[in-house]
Structure formats: C-alpha cells, structure tokens
Amino acid sequence: MMSSPLVSETLFRLGPLPISKAVAVTWLLMLALAGGSWLLTRRLGLRPSKGQVLLELLVATLDEQIRATMQVAPGRYRALFGTLFLFILAANWSGLVPGLEPPTANLETDAVLALIVLVASIGFGIASQGLRGYLRTFAEPSWVMIPLNIVEQLTRTFSLVVRLFGNIMSGVFVLGIALSLAGLLVPIPFMALDLLTGAIQAYIFSVLAMVFVGAAVEGPASPPSASKE
Template sequence: MDSPLLSEPLFLLGPVPIMVSVVVTWAIMVALGLVALLTCRLTQVPSRVQAAAELLVITVDSQIRDVTGAAPAPYRAFIGTLFVFILIANWSSLIPGIDPPTATMETPAALALIVFLSIIFFGIQGGGLGGFLRGFARPNPVMIPLNMLESLTRTFSMFVRLFGNVMSGVFVIAIVGSLAALLVPIPLMALDLLTGAVQAYIFAILSIVFITSAVEKGKPPPEKES
C-alpha cells in the first residue's frame, strides 16, 4: 500500500507533472459544467433539475444570510462553488479506482490558499485597505502579531482538517478493503459519505465566517452614545 502522503504524477506535460488529483478535478469541472448546461434553460415553471438547482441556491443563500446578516449575492458563487466542489470531490472516492482530490495535500492547500486570499479581498472590499489592516489592531495594537498569526493558522487548520479527514477515510477504507474486500468496507464508505458532506459544509461555513469577520473588523466601530 502506498503512503497517502505520497502522490505520483499520472503523466508529465514537459517538465510539469500532472497528478491524478488534477485530472479528477478536471473531470469534476466537466461534470459540473454539464450540470450547469442542463440548467441553462430556465423557465418560470421549473423542471426537476431546475427545481433541485434552485433548492441548492436557496439553501446556500440562506446559510450565507444567517452567517453574514447581509445580502448573499457577493459571496454566493464563491461559497457555493467551494461547497459543491469539495462535496463532489469527497464523494468521488465512491467511484472505484478514483482517489478524491481532497485526499492529497495540494488540493486542500489550494482551497485554503484561495480562502486566505478571498478573506483579504473581501476584507479590503468591505472596509478598504486601511480598515482591513486596522482590523488586525483590535482590540488593541498589541494583538497585531497574534491576529496575523491567527489569520494564517485558521486557514492552515482548514487545510489540515479537510485533508486529514478525507485522507484518513480513504486510508481506512483501503486498509479494510485489503483485509476483507467484499461488503465489509461498505459501512465505512457510507460513513465516508457523511464525513465528506460534513467536511464540505464545515469548510464552506468557516470560509464565510472568516470572510464576514474580516469584513466586520474592517468597518469603523460604531460611535458610543453619550
């Protein structure tokens, strides 16, 4: 059994190695693109596919609105795509012979990196660069190093959490499958489904929580009533 911490390139594109996770990600992108094409013919009386798509949008909007208390439109595409991609990537392990992209370190790290950058982007967009930087000095300037360290570690924790849960699930299933390949891994695979959904939800919710925190910290504090 190969170490889950090791990933071998599927093929080389010149000097660039193309890993399996990248290819699976492309497949997921194609699949999601096809689903999006299926829902491109939108009507006032929705089909089943359109109704499911609208249910997904409404659910994502509701979660964003509950966390931010603001209109969900600026965050909908980012948070919704993160959730859908991670969910599909986690569940791709059910396809025999496919390792989920999130079970390798590069994909969760890329997602965490995108979230880290999006926190900066939305923080500056919400309160300006000065406001965003002043957010690190709260509640007082002494906290600046700790706040900066926190912004790195919380993003790193998202990466580690997602990678660790998915990788461990795949690793356990692989171990059990090597010992008793027939039927025994099925409960673990079902548990892996639940774990994958929960991890996708946690990653998306934490992302919007951190983004909201950055936006709120960037805004000027309300004046105290005399």
C-alpha cells in the first residue's frame, strides 16, 4: 500500500455505489464480529463455558470501565462503546491479514467513528439534561465561553479522527516499507508493534469517547454520581 492514504480507492461498484476497500473490509469485519457473537452467545447458560466466561469477562470489564469513566450505570452505553472498541480493535488488527487494509487507516472510517461519538454525546446529553440544559452547558462558566466550547466540540472530534488515522496509517506505512525493504522476518517486530498500537488506539478511542459522552451527560458543574441501571 504505497498509494496516498488520503485517497479512498474504489474496489468495485454496486450499481451507482462505489464500494471502497475500507467498506468491503468493514463488511467482512461486521460479518466476523456479528457471526462470532451469534455463535458464542447461542448457548449461554447459568453454568458458563470457557467461551462464555471470556465474553462475560469482556462485558464486565467494559461495564466497569464505563462506570469508572462516566460515573453512570453502563446499560445504555454498553452497546455503543463496546462496538466502538471491538470494531476499532478488529479493524486495526485486520491489517495483519495478508491482502487486507485496516479500515481505520482510511480517513472516512475514522471520521465516521468520530462523528458518531459527536452525535452520541449530543444525543445522550440532550436525553440526560434536556435540550436547554444541554445547550446551557456551552455557556459554562460564562456565555463568553460559548464560541470556545463549540470549537472544543469540533476540535476534540477532529483530534479523535487524526489520532486514530495517524497512528494506524503510519503503522501500515511502516510495515509496508519494512516488507518492501527487508523481506520475511524483519517485519515481525513491526507487526507485533502494530498489534500493541492497534489495541492501545482502540482503548484510547473508546475511553475518550466515554469521556466526551460522560461530560455531555453529567454536565460540567454537576458532581459525579452513580445512577441505577
């Protein structure tokens, strides 16, 4: 992958729709994640199997992270943040499969993820505080801060895009360069580094999304409290 990372290559077309590589890989990942989830959750029981224990550990850890970061019950937010984490992790690690490019190395995919976080923070903020209450948070601590708060909303969304895109795209580039220069064994450390970077970026993106949504839900001046699920 030595073409420009800022250009989305069309893989094929479905009628008038141009299907890019990122979309195609995303479909594969969706299929794998949804299919795997269906397979693993078909036979859940009160006496858990090893696979069920792992799933419950994943969900429990996610709930604990949401509870610790947002100071709220995790029920309403579990699906969003869990999906963001699993999708970004799977997307980041998909670059290690020969022939696939990580969708998160594509600017549109990262932009979509960041926009979803932005929309979720607005939606959960309004649902939690009401429209006036949510809009009033932009005037905290003073109405003078309204422009700055609006800019903050946009810049932090932009920072989510740039952080994820830059880290994953650079990893893909480094791995491509190493492969083209050194052959078989030299890229292995870079691939391991990509695994670590991919996991860390998935975690960072998810936690930052929790922080942004949590700030919108709680409001800037309200003390942290744990509500019932």
